[in-house]
Amino acid sequence: MSEALTGGCQCGAVRFTVSGGRPPVYACHCRECQKQSASAFALSVPVARDRLTIEGETATWQRLSASGxxxxxxxxxxxxxxxxxxxxxxxxxxxxxxxxxxxxSWIAPQAHLWVSRKQPWVMLDPDVPTHDTQPEDLSAWRDGLVGDWR
Ligand SMILES: [Zn+2]
Ligand SMILES: [Zn+2]
Known part of the structure; x- marks a missing residue:
């Protein structure tokens, strides 16, 4: 049995819990992720929706991805x-x-997407797989990552 993973926003108004085992982690260096994080890249942790419990209200914003x-x-x-x-x-x-x-402490990317847009000073571990852009079928690719997203 694994302990629940907890997290939240910077001010503490929104808190969340993820049940189950540790999910996969990957990094994305595309421009959207640089904007989104207001930094050099984004760290993504995919999990099944029913594993997430949220306390507090979130606001939302929508955008169209490159894939439509x-x-x-x-x-x-x-x-x-x-x-x-x-x-x-x-x-x-x-x-x-x-x-x-x-x-x-466990958030270490097992793959890097969009390294063609990566900031030149970000040095990557040569043992971690990279993609110039992103896999054609992102959903199927994420299924193959190590970790427990379901
Ligand atoms: Zn907050
Ligand atoms: Zn991205």
Whole structure:
């Protein structure tokens, strides 16, 4: 039995719990993720929607992804911390932002997407797989990652 993973926004108005085992983690260096994180890359932690329990209200903003899917982005209405994303393409799964977990010691990406847009000073572990852009079928690719998203 694994302990629940907890997290929340910067101000504490929104808290969340993820039940079950540790999900996979990957990084994305695309421009959207740089904007979204207001940093160099985003850390994505995909989990099944029914594993997530939220306390507090999130606000949302939607954008159209390059593939034509709608991404709904959830964030704290008070402090603005981005907490998780959901895609119309895979409604059974959400993607939590890695830095939002309380314990981030296990948050290490097992793959890097969009390294063609990576900041040149970000040095990657040569043992971690990279993609110039992203896999054609992102859903199927995520199914193959190590970890327990279901
Ligand atoms: Zn907040
Ligand atoms: Zn991205």
């Amino acid at each position: 899917a709608t991404t709904t982005c959830h964030f704290c209405p008070r402090c603005g911390t981005r907490l998780y994303h959901e895609s119309s393409r895979s409604p059974e799964r959400i993607t939590i932002k890695g830095g939002a977990f309380d314990d981030t």
